[in-house]
Amino acid sequence: MRIAQLANFVGPTSGGLRRAVDKLGRAYAAAGHQRLLIIPGPSDSVLTTKTGTIVTIASPALSSGYRLVVNTRKVAQVLERFQPTSVEVSDKWTMTAGARWAVRRGIPAILISHERLDDQASMFLELEVSSQIHLINRYLAKIYDRVVVTTRYSAGEWINTKANLMVCPLGVDLGEFSSQGTVSGRTATLQLVYAGRLSREKCPHLAVATAVELDRRGVDVQLNVFGAGPIVEELRSLAGAAPIFFHGYLNSRAALADAYRSADIALSVCPAETFGLAVLEALACGTPVVTADRGGARELVDASCAEWASPDPVFLAEAVMRLAARVREDPARLSQAARARAEQYPWGKTTASMLALHEELSNPSLA
DSSP: OOEEESSSSSOTOOOHHHHHHHHHHHHHTTTOOEEEEEEEEEEEEEEEEEEEEEEEEEEOTTTTBBBBBOOHHHHHHHHHHHOEEEEEESSTTHHHHHHHHHHTTTTOOOEEEOHHHHHHHHOOOOOOOOOHHHHHHHHHHHSEEEEEEESSSHGGGGGTOOOOOEOOOBBBBBTOOSSSOOOOOOOSSSSEEEEEESSSSHHHHHHHHHHHHHHHOOOOEEEEOOOOTTTTHHHHHHHTTOOOOOOEOOOOOHHHHHHHHTTTTEEOOEEESSHHHHHHHHHTTTOOOEEESSSSSHTOTTTTTEEESSSSHHHHHHHHHHHHHHHHHHHHHHHHHHHHHHTTOOOOHHHHHHHHHHHHHHGGGOO
């Protein structure tokens, strides 16, 4: 097969989306297929590697730090040269031109729906936009042969759109993120960790406000924040004098794993998180998690390894205290349960499902 992957909003400090595109692409190449990746960047370039050809199209930078391909003609030209047998798009709207190109040539197109835009847009804009997004999704459902969602929560956006849905959870690298490794010396201080992009749609302010609430209650707590993004100064202001430390983006996966292992509890509390790779990474390191009581991240945990609450700092603080009590009571048992939960989501299962989908759509006789 000749698989073309298209993705916007992929940059040096982007997280889950970039990781998913990379993991899938490497799996396609490892299985012997030709792989093309089209992404935005500061200038045009072509890089040929063992895992495929990466074409970067010069694109303007947004205020968020991401880049966005606007030259759809270049996208079409690259696809014409590659002649894919299937096209995989990891962006709902801005890469739709690539899907339309595929439709015109009778080439199957797959959309991986990495975000739930109705909830995210309503939360970000503080306006109800579900009806408008529903209309757009109905249009997208007509273009794509298959829409891949990562959770049942994510699938909710596509109700009554006639989309041909497939639920395919993402995975976690169980080797890179392991409960075996260096752990800093434990202290009496409750150690919390947040790892993720510091942008409004990820709700890092909820994690910071939760730590502030715990500090206000007199809890001996420390929150370590790992990530970069456009609202870091806003978060620093929100943190005030509370023991919250901003360490910036960690480029080393080993260092990130150490950060998870050194924490008592990881916070992943965005109620509109479509999946939540950070949740699985923490669990794989044996670190239990507090999540919001709704959203995709909630689907990744159960009572053996997590607590959850309404996305409000007061209620989330109470969830942290419930989980902290369990950590003090039997840390080994909780760590083992966290790891066991993560082991239900190996990347191999994800990539096998996506390869099978490309095979099915590229060879209709196999369906």
